[in-house]
Amino acid sequence: MNPIATNLKTRRSILKMGSSILALPFLETFAMAKGTSASVASAAPKRLVFLGGGYGFTHQSFYPKEAGRFADIGLTQGLKPLERHINDITMVDKLFNPNITDPHAGTAGYLAGAKNKVSCDQVAAQYFSGQARYQSLVLTAMGDNGTSGHGKGGLTLSCSTQGKPMDGIKRPIDFYYTLFGDGEKSPKEVEKMLAQKRSVLDVIASNGTTMKRRLAKHDQERLEEYFQSVRDIELGLERQAKWAHVPKPEAPFDEPSQDLTGVEEVKIMLDMIILALQTDSTRVATYRFPVESLLKSIEVSISGHVMSHYSSSVTKRQDSEKRDKAVMELFAHFIDRLKATEDRNGGTLYDSTIVNYGSNLRTGHTLRGCPTILSGGGVTNIKHGSHIVLPELTPTSNYWLTLLQEAGVEVNQFNESSGVVSQMLS
Structure with missing residues (x-):
């Protein structure tokens, strides 16, 4: 197990203070x-x-x-x-x-x-x-x-x-x-999922560009808003791929009460x-x-x-x-x-x-x-x-x-x- 994670587990009883937490030292492993x-x-x-x-x-x-x-x-x-x-x-x-x-x-x-x-x-x-x-x-x-x-x-x-x-x-x-959730997909599963999503976005972008030429100006503006949403999704996918291999930090305290x-x-x-x-x-x-x-x-x-x-x-x-x-x-x-x-x-x-x-x-x-x-x-x-x-x-x-x-x-x-x-x- 990661030594930082082990150290955090041993400190949980110290860090847990009702609904508040003590500040942690900088965790370089998880910040890079x-x-x-x-x-x-x-x-x-x-x-x-x-x-x-x-x-x-x-x-x-x-x-x-x-x-x-x-x-x-x-x-x-x-x-x-x-x-x-x-x-x-x-x-x-x-x-x-x-x-x-x-x-x-x-x-x-x-x-x-x-x-x-x-x-x-x-x-x-x-x-x-x-x-x-x-x-x-x-x-x-x-x-x-x-x-x-x-x-x-x-x-x-x-x-x-x-x-x-x-x-x-x-x-x-x-x-x-x-x-801190640990129920995420493996890096390979994430990459496969991202590849599938990207192929769908490519089709949408291609069909949308062709369609745009036949639309009135108002509809073109609405379609451009849609394209912007697609671009935002693409950026999100790129970011998700980059971080798929980086583990999330271990929680320094137990999950908060739902109450x-x-x-x-x-x-x-x-x-x-x-x-x-x-x-x-x-x-x-x-x-x-x-x-x-x-x-x-x-x-x-x-x-x-x-x-x-x-x-x-x-x-x-x-x-x-x-x-x-x-x-x-x-x-x-x-x-x-x-x-x-x-x-x-x-x-x-x-x-x-x-x-x-x-x-x-x-x-x-x-x-x-x-x-x-x-x-x-x-x-x-x-x-x-x-x-x-x-x-x-x-x-x-x-x-x-x-x-x-x-x-x-x-x-x-x-x-x-x-x-x-x-x-x-x-």
């Missing part, structure tokens, strides 16, 4: 694809993590009243859980998603900064394609009564290259088996994101926090949508503030984990990661002024520790373009962007 040299693997790659939730935050108690260094202006009641990271967070205010006018449309447009456009995580995922087992990890959540959630966009942050909301992994146990919900559910999902980054399972991850189960776990008895109409009720406002506190504690927990986990170059995951928490709404159902809270040492030209207030209606796409460039993605335009956010750059 076959044929990758140790010298190449020694350089820590950039990672991007996008976290988010719906309904924004409580207007009166969350947002700072002025711009400036947090050390000078202080943290609001809602931001207090981040106090231990006060010099490692940046809040950017007054961002706006043009063409999004429905506050019930869900969070799918947030990372796109526009309607029906690709999200920035998927742009980064395509750029880093092939460098990790999974091009990206899209983690979502179930809404009320097991549905996709209130609103048409559902509980997802990611949109495909066609601008469609992407479904994702919803339960901790499913995420666990995605990262986990709310705060504990979110914690274990965040902890597994840390492991996914550290074992190079992915370079890009998004996680849309659950709403209803999280509220129930902090003893809020009303739904997220009802709570969002808190302006006329002191009790609802108190519930909203309780939600803000819980969410920021979870964000602080994730930053803790990044800082405590060793990376391949001897530093920490924090040093090479860009992590953002935000919402498609500012507060309640207000579309203007979408909140973003940035952390991570993966940004080299941004000095943390400030609340930055931008001119009204600054496109959110400008913000995402700035982060993409900070991650090393070679792109000069992103959806509705008019340039980078120069106020963030040092």
Whole structure:
């Protein structure tokens, strides 16, 4: 048996801590694809993590009243859980998603900064394609009564290259088996399966090209979207073939309980994101926090949508503030984990990661002024520790373009962007 795997098994009792886990040292064996040299693997790659939730935050108690260094202006009641990271967070205010006018449309447009456009995580995922087992990890959540959630966009942050909301992994146990599952096919079986799929795709592409010449312009555009989906599948097959010979890392803790919900559910999902980054399972991850189960776990008895109409009720406002506190504690927990986990170059995951928490709404159902809270040492030209207030209606796409460039993605335009956010750059 692999000596690293043996060592992990003997440490399970130490690593298992209820719903949380201790950070592991860097596992070089699992972070290198076959044929990758140790010298190449020694350089820590950039990672991007996008976290988010719906309904924004409580207007009166969350947002700072002025711009400036947090050390000078202080943290609001809602931001207090981040106090231990006060010099490692940046809040950017007054961002706006043009063409999004429905506050019930869900969070799918947030990372796109526009309607029906690709999200920035998927742009980064395509750029880093092939460098990790999974091009990206899209983690979502179930809404009320097991549905996709209130609103048409559902509980997802990611949109495909066609601008469609992407479904994702919803339960901790499913995420666990995605990262560590051992019930996969042998490399030979995978190669045979891939060869069969490629032959089918070749036929589709050949027939489609012939068909395209006889179609009207509108139908040609629809067929081109279909071709893009085929190309995405082909890229996925290439990546799958590359990683078929690389074993998945051994799980450092037992599978999570299927009964986990709310705060504990979110914690274990965040902890597994840390492991996914550290074992190079992915370079890009998004996680849309659950709403209803999280509220129930902090003893809020009303739904997220009802709570969002808190302006006329002191009790609802108190519930909203309780939600803000819980969410920021979870964000602080994730930053803790990044800082405590060793990376391949001897530093920490924090040093090479860009992590953002935000919402498609500012507060309640207000579309203007979408909140973003940035952390991570993966940004080299941004000095943390400030609340930055931008001119009204600054496109959110400008913000995402700035982060993409900070991650090393070679792109000069992103959806509705008019340039980078120069106020963030040092």
